[in-house]
Amino acid sequence: xxxxxxxxxxxxxxxxxxxxxxxxxxxxxxxxxxxxxxxxxxxxxxxxxxxxxxxxxxxxxxxxxxxxxxxxxxxxxxxxxxxxxxxxxxxxxxxxxxxxxxxxxxxxxxxxxxxxxxxxxxxxxxxxxxxxxxxxxxxxxxxxxxxxxxxxxxxxxxxxxxxxxxxxxxxxxxxxxxxxxxxxxxxxxxxxxxxxxxxxxxxxxxxxxxxxxxxxxxxxxxxxxxxxxxxxxxxxxxxxxxxxxxxxxxxxxxxxxxxxxxxxxxxxxxxxxxxxxxxxxxxxxxxxxxxxxxxxxxxxxxxxxxxxxxxxxxxxxxxxxxxxxxxxx
Numbered sequence: 001x002x003x004x005x006x007x008x009x010x011x012x013x014x015x016x017x018x019x020x021x022x023x024x025x026x027x028x029x030x031x032x033x034x035x036x037x038x039x040x041x042x043x044x045x046x047x048x049x050x051x052x053x054x055x056x057x058x059x060x061x062x063x064x065x066x067x068x069x070x071x072x073x074x075x076x077x078x079x080x081x082x083x084x085x086x087x088x089x090x091x092x093x094x095x096x097x098x099x100x101x102x103x104x105x106x107x108x109x110x111x112x113x114x115x116x117x118x119x120x121x122x123x124x125x126x127x128x129x130x131x132x133x134x135x136x137x138x139x140x141x142x143x144x145x146x147x148x149x150x151x152x153x154x155x156x157x158x159x160x161x162x163x164x165x166x167x168x169x170x171x172x173x174x175x176x177x178x179x180x181x182x183x184x185x186x187x188x189x190x191x192x193x194x195x196x197x198x199x200x201x202x203x204x205x206x207x208x209x210x211x212x213x214x215x216x217x218x219x220x221x222x223x224x225x226x227x228x229x230x231x232x233x234x235x236x237x238x239x240x241x242x243x244x245x246x247x248x249x250x251x252x253x254x255x256x257x258x259x260x261x262x263x264x265x266x267x268x269x270x271x272x273x274x275x276x277x278x279x280x281x282x283x284x285x286x287x288x289x290x291x292x293x294x295x296x297x298x299x300x301x302x303x304x305x306x307x308x309x310x311x312x313x314x315x316x317x318x319x320x321x322x323x324x325x326x327x328x329x
Contacts, residue, residue: 006071006072007022007071008020008021008022008028008068008069008071009066009067009109009239010066010067010068010108010239011027011238012065012237012238012239013065013236016032017029017031018030018063018082020069020071020080020082021239025241028071030071030080030081030082031082032082033072033082062105063085064091064105064107064108065106065238065251066108066110066194066239066251067085067088067109068086069082069083069084069086070082070083070084071083088108088109089109090108090139091107091139092105092106092108092113092136092141092196092198093106094135103263106253107196107251109194110195110251111193111194111195112142112143112144112194112195112196113132113135113141113143113144113198114144114146114190114197114198115129115132115143115144115145115198115199116146116197116199116204117145117146117148117162117200117203118149118152118202118204119147119150119158119174120158121149121152121202122203124162125200126161126310127314128200129165130273130311130314133145133170134264134272137271137272137273138264138268143170144170144171144189145162145172145173146199147162147173147175148175148177148205149176149177149178150175150176150182151179155174158174159174164308164310164311168273168274168275168311169274169275171189173186175211177204177207177208177210177211178207183211183212186208187212187213190212190242190248191247192246193249194239194248194249194251195248195251196237196251197209197251197253198253205253206252209240209250212250213243216240236254237252237253237254238251238252240252264322265322266319266322267287269318269322270290273311273315275306275307275308276298276301276307279300279307280297280298282297283297284297290312290315290316291316
């Protein structure tokens with residue numbers, strides 16, 4: 001890379017225009033160089049690019065919030081454009097929504113995933129939470145859970161609904177963005193890191209970020225009473241620098257109503273459940289699926305109460321779903 005190269009981080013992007021933040025805090029609205037657009041279009045449409053080439057070049061070609069990029073001026077030395085997407089240290093990706101084939105990268109170069117659920121309104125669905133956690137595990141990213149709106153359910157009810165997750169090894173924060181409960185402890189866990197906040201619609205992610213960092217002033221929506229689902233107040237992912245001496249960034253993502261796995265082999269699903277992962281090596285068979293196989297240590301751990309029945313059933317259900325998807329392909 002040449003000395004004095006213009007290197008920045010993508011903070012937002014809609015309609016082919018991307019906002020890039022430079023090290024000095026200035027921001028530029030830029031587009032992709034033509035050759036990057038063509039490569040990305042060819043990859044997404046299938047084109048003549050082979051599947052293994054797609055896997056090898058996916059990170060390089062598909063721009064996402066959090067990507068570090070190199071900018072260049074045009075031939076007249078005026079407008080800036082993205083000339084290169086630099087290699088990533090990590091990414092958070094899921095299957096494209098709507099039953100599409102392919103993946104969607106939610107954010108790049110993140111240090112941790114913060115999954116935000118509500119204690120009530122909307123009612124939490126643990127198996128959906130499990131899917132978010134599996135996606136984080138499959139992407140090699142540590143995850144923590146935030147249970148927001150504790151004031152609506154009460155602390156005892158909120159803790160009882162999420163008791164399986166501290167046992168599985170996940171840090172769990174119980175917060176109320178409205179009352180300020182748990183905000184300071186959560187803020188300390190975000191400082192100095194790049195954290196992507198994700199979760200279902202209506203759980204109060206934007207309100208939570210505003211309570212953590214009032215100066216960001218993110219748009220906040222109301223819950224739709226007719227369907228008990230949150231309106232999408234975040235159109236696309238956006239990266240925000242955090243105030244304070246530690247610095248760091250937080251990526252606010254749109255509320256998700258479906259959470260699909262992308263290219264997760266069914267044989268590796270058990271690796272994405274930490275409390276199951278620690279027992280799998282003691283199974284009699286190396287390829288044990290922890291169902292009806294004899295000598296399964298995971299099933300014994302369930303019987304001993306070391307793995308919760310709910311999380312075990314969640315694992316079985318997701319494994320069956322991925323197996324069915326593989327048969328259909």
